Amino acid sequence: MSGSPSPLLRAVVDASYGGKPALAGVELSIGAGEIVALIGQSGSGKSTMALAILGLAGMRGGKVAGSIEFDGVDLLKLSDRQLRSFRGRRIGLVFQSGTGALNPRMTVEAHIREAWKAHAPGSPDYEQLLSEVSLPPDAAFRRRYPRQLSVGQAQRVLIALGILHRPALLIADEPTSALDAITQSEILDLMARLNRSHSMAILLITHDLLSVARLAHRVAILRDGRLVEQGTVADIFAAPVHGYTRTLIGALPRFPESLGAQLGNLDIHLQNRAGVVDETTRVSVFPEATRG
Numbered sequence: 001m002s003g004s005p006s007p008l009l010r011a012v013v014d015a016s017y018g019g020k021p022a023l024a025g026v027e028l029s030i031g032a033g034e035i036v037a038l039i040g041q042s043g044s045g046k047s048t049m050a051l052a053i054l055g056l057a058g059m060r061g062g063k064v065a066g067s068i069e070f071d072g073v074d075l076l077k078l079s080d081r082q083l084r085s086f087r088g089r090r091i092g093l094v095f096q097s098g099t100g101a102l103n104p105r106m107t108v109e110a111h112i113r114e115a116w117k118a119h120a121p122g123s124p125d126y127e128q129l130l131s132e133v134s135l136p137p138d139a140a141f142r143r144r145y146p147r148q149l150s151v152g153q154a155q156r157v158l159i160a161l162g163i164l165h166r167p168a169l170l171i172a173d174e175p176t177s178a179l180d181a182i183t184q185s186e187i188l189d190l191m192a193r194l195n196r197s198h199s200m201a202i203l204l205i206t207h208d209l210l211s212v213a214r215l216a217h218r219v220a221i222l223r224d225g226r227l228v229e230q231g232t233v234a235d236i237f238a239a240p241v242h243g244y245t246r247t248l249i250g251a252l253p254r255f256p257e258s259l260g261a262q263l264g265n266l267d268i269h270l271q272n273r274a275g276v277v278d279e280t281t282r283v284s285v286f287p288e289a290t291r292g
Contacts, residue, residue, distance in 0.1 A: 008032045008168055008201050011068040015048050015225075017061055022048045023225045025066075030169065033199040035192075037212040037233075039248070040222035046205045049222075050171050053203075054091065055083040071168065089119040092162035096174040099154045102146040108157055109142035115161050124164060133160045133190060152183040156190070163194060169201045170194075176211060188215050209252060213237060221245050 007029040015023040023045045030036045038046050051057040052064045055075060068075040070091065075083060087093075095101035102111060109126060116124040127137035133156045135141065146154055155175065162170055172191065176184040192215055195202055204216055212219050213233055220230035221244065229242040240246045 006072070008034075009053070009068070009070050009203075011049075011053065012066045013049065013052050013068065014065045015045070015052055015057060016063050021225055022062065023052070026222070026225070026227045028220055028227070030201050030203060032168065033195065033201055034218065035195055035202040035204060035216045037204040037206060037216035037219045038222060039206055039209065039212055039219060041207060043224075044222040045225040046207075046222055047173055048225075050093070050173050050203070050205055053171065054087055054093065055080065056087075085119075088115065088167075089165045090167050090169070092165070092167035092170040094155075094158050094162040094170065094172040094175050097154075097178045099146055099149070099151060099178075101158055102154060104146050107143050107145055108149075109139075111157065111161060112142075112164065115164050119165050129160050129164065132163070132194075133157075134186075135160070151179060152186065155179060155183070155187055159187070159190065159194075163198070163200070166198060167200065169203065171203045171205070173205045174207075175204075176208065177206070184211070191215060209248060221248070 009028070009030040011026070011028045013023050013026045013028075014021070026045065026049060028036070028038070028049065038049060040046050048057060048062065051060065051062065053068055053070075053075065055078070057064050064076060066076065070086065073086075075086065078086075106114070108130075112124055112126060112129065126142055130137040130141070135153060135156050146157075149157065155178075159175070162172075170191075175191070176187050179187060188211055191202060191204075194200055202215075204212065206212060216233050218230065219233050219236050221228050221236070221242065223244045229236065229240065229245045236245065237249060240249050
């Protein structure tokens with residue numbers, strides 16, 4: 001009998017800045033095609049984990065120890081030159097703010113062209129890429145500069161850059177925090193669609209529990225650089241074990257009883273790695289919603 005497949009990513013990480021611990025023995029695994037959410041308050045170490053996976057913590061004065069195995073390769077043992085063949089090609093990244101991350105002097109087309117040239121010859125299929133992230137594929141749009149884009153369009157451009165080389169893993173660092181509620185919903189729908197269509201694993205770094213409930217398959221909770229709890233989204237929302245997790249769940253918005261009756265439950269779709277819904281679990285994500 002063959003064992004279960006190895007995770008796409010398996011990490012055991014310690015990290016520090018100037019001798020001050022940022023991550024302490026954080027263990028995280030992500031399967032192929034799986035969406036895992038890493039959540040916690042500001043300063044909990046979420047973004048440090050992303051930087052460690054990408055080999056970029058050193059640029060901020062960080063030191064990383066342990067192991068980060070990606071598709072069987074320990075990234076911590078690679079040189080920076082070797083890591084560059086993974087960053088952007090095998091592992092994509094979506095930053096928090098599209099307007100802040102894009103170069104104001106480069107057009108949309110120039111951003112895509114330069115990101116393509118970093119890992120592949122020739123030219124990308126601009127129309128297909130932009131259509132895939134629900135952006136206008138025409139040449140006029142590609143000539144726009146970041147200042148000519150809406151916040152939502154800029155975020156979609158970042159997602160286009162992140163998936164340009166069809167990475168096996170996409171790291172999305174607070175991808176909706178700068179967006180209004182409607183645009184947030186659209187971006188989450190887009191990421192779910194990309195996950196299904198490309199079997200692309202996603203590490204969603206966020207503090208937004210409702211986004212986690214909507215998008216992720218599993219969730220890991222960080223507090224002060226330590227992993228305090230992890231499990232399926234349904235299990236964590238329905239029966240959190242750690243006191244900090246219960247505090248996070250309990251801090252979700254409270255609604256009047258009449259509105260709570262409508263919003264008090266949320267269907268969480270548990271998908272297998274092929275993106276097929278295996279079952280639907282209904283859990284309360286508004287624990288105070290129906291209380292008077």
